[in-house]
Amino acid sequence: MDHFLYRNGVLHAEDVALPQIAAAVGTPFYVYSAATLTRHYQLFTEALSPLPHLVCFSVKSNSNLAVLKLLGALGAGMDVVSGGEYRRAKAAGIPGDRIVFSGVGKTRAEMRLALEGGIRQFNVESEPELHALSEVAASMGLRAPITIRVNPDVDAKTHEKIATGRKEDKFGIPIDRARAIYAEAARLPGIEVVGIDVHIGSQLTDLAPFEQAYSKVADLTTVLRADGHTITRLDLGGGLGIPYTRSNEAPPLPSDYGAMVKRTLGHLDCEIEIEPGRLISGNAGLLVASVIYLKHGEGRDFLIVDAAMNDLIRPAMYGAHHDIVPVIEPPPGAETAPVDIVGPVCESGDTFAKQRALPALTADALIAFRSAGAYGAVMSSEYNTRPLVPEVLVSGDHFAVIRARPTFDEILARDTIPEWL
Numbered sequence: 001m002d003h004f005l006y007r008n009g010v011l012h013a014e015d016v017a018l019p020q021i022a023a024a025v026g027t028p029f030y031v032y033s034a035a036t037l038t039r040h041y042q043l044f045t046e047a048l049s050p051l052p053h054l055v056c057f058s059v060k061s062n063s064n065l066a067v068l069k070l071l072g073a074l075g076a077g078m079d080v081v082s083g084g085e086y087r088r089a090k091a092a093g094i095p096g097d098r099i100v101f102s103g104v105g106k107t108r109a110e111m112r113l114a115l116e117g118g119i120r121q122f123n124v125e126s127e128p129e130l131h132a133l134s135e136v137a138a139s140m141g142l143r144a145p146i147t148i149r150v151n152p153d154v155d156a157k158t159h160e161k162i163a164t165g166r167k168e169d170k171f172g173i174p175i176d177r178a179r180a181i182y183a184e185a186a187r188l189p190g191i192e193v194v195g196i197d198v199h200i201g202s203q204l205t206d207l208a209p210f211e212q213a214y215s216k217v218a219d220l221t222t223v224l225r226a227d228g229h230t231i232t233r234l235d236l237g238g239g240l241g242i243p244y245t246r247s248n249e250a251p252p253l254p255s256d257y258g259a260m261v262k263r264t265l266g267h268l269d270c271e272i273e274i275e276p277g278r279l280i281s282g283n284a285g286l287l288v289a290s291v292i293y294l295k296h297g298e299g300r301d302f303l304i305v306d307a308a309m310n311d312l313i314r315p316a317m318y319g320a321h322h323d324i325v326p327v328i329e330p331p332p333g334a335e336t337a338p339v340d341i342v343g344p345v346c347e348s349g350d351t352f353a354k355q356r357a358l359p360a361l362t363a364d365a366l367i368a369f370r371s372a373g374a375y376g377a378v379m380s381s382e383y384n385t386r387p388l389v390p391e392v393l394v395s396g397d398h399f400a401v402i403r404a405r406p407t408f409d410e411i412l413a414r415d416t417i418p419e420w421l
């Protein structure tokens with residue numbers, strides 16, 4: 001469920017009509033619903049209760065400071081993968097002891113930043129990284145709390161660009177080498193082992209791969225404890241999928257996921273950490289655009305809109321489906337015709353949808369891309385010198401611009417022409 005519904009024939013974000021936001025900020029824009037973000041976060045905490053747990057929102061899915069602040073105020077932790085995301089979490093007021101640091105390529109500077117500012121744990125992904133962290137922490141007179149990300153070699157059965165838990169993927173260390181590396185970690189100065197980490201991929205619509213991976217983590221917990229390690233935390237990663245089409249998708253709910261976690265890991269007396277991104281932010285956001293032209297082509301019609309692949313890259317990059325709906329609700333029984341919905345960028349890949357059934361729309365009509373709150377604004381760019389799309393947060397009957405559209409002067413001012421030209 002989300003809070004983007006038609007009321008009196010007009011699509012609303014909570015109690016705000018989208019044309020009202022369009023009039024204030026122009027199109028295209030991203031809009032997020034505070035109530036939906038809140039509800040999705042709460043679904044996870046409810047699903048994991050009464051186990052001790054921390055829901056660490058995956059900042060990469062939506063890193064706007066206002067979104068982080070809202071979730072942080074509810075008690076969320078954050079999963080960050082760069083010094084930049086760490087800075088965002090801190091700027092949004094998240095205490096260091098609620099921030100976990102993931103990622104295969106943490107630099108020494110990033111390690112130092114997090115150790116200085118406070119960190120709940122590093123999720124270490126390789127032996128060279130373990131050694132680097134040991135040196136950095138020891139040189140600061142600190143011990144870095146760590147988990148080691150194990151690669152359980154399960155197939156998450158998701159898009160190949162976002163599967164991470166197979167042995168051929170670049171992530172984590174093979175689970176059958178875990179004992180040796182934990183033994184190594186225990187010997188190193190500046191390192192304090194606190195748990196185990198696993199993350200097998202994103203947009204998983206079946207619980208079975210999670211369950212396989214978590215069962216392996218349960219076995220590993222017992223083995224590592226017998227080896228004398230203190231394992232008090234299990235970081236289970238993110239990845240639970242969302243419905244991208246209204247009609248025919250029913251991925252498992254957070255409550256189903258929580259029940260499976262309790263079944264596989266509940267007996268181990270560990271604190272559970274999870275890192276959901278998409279399930280919290282995905283269906284909490286829309287991208288709203290305007291129609292520029294309806295162009296009649298050879299045997300097909302193109303709806304050319306003012307959003308493009310640089311604003312929402314998921315269709316071009318993953319062949320991803322986003323439901324696209326008119327902001328003004330078509331009357332019941334209105335005729336539809338198939339159109340290709342495309343942006344203005346000079347690449348055929350700048351196509352959001354092919355032969356999608358839509359009612360007749362003319363220039364300036366508003367359309368909304370659903371499920372765009374995760375991996376939307378964060379993956380956008382200024383390709384074709386198209387300004388980054390503004391972001392708006394709605395709560396009840398009010399809204400605020402939480403990232404303004406840059407002006408062209410600001411964009412051009414970032415470049416410098418050397419004196420010698």
Ligand code: LLP
Pocket residue numbers: 058061079102103162199201202203237238239240275276277278279314318374375
């Ligand atoms: N934890 C780790 C270590 C991750 O790598 C990811 C996502 C997450 C948590 C959050 O996963 P989620 O709950 O959002 O599925 N750009 C792609 C998705 C990339 C996901 C990368 N890692 C897309 O637009 O589908």
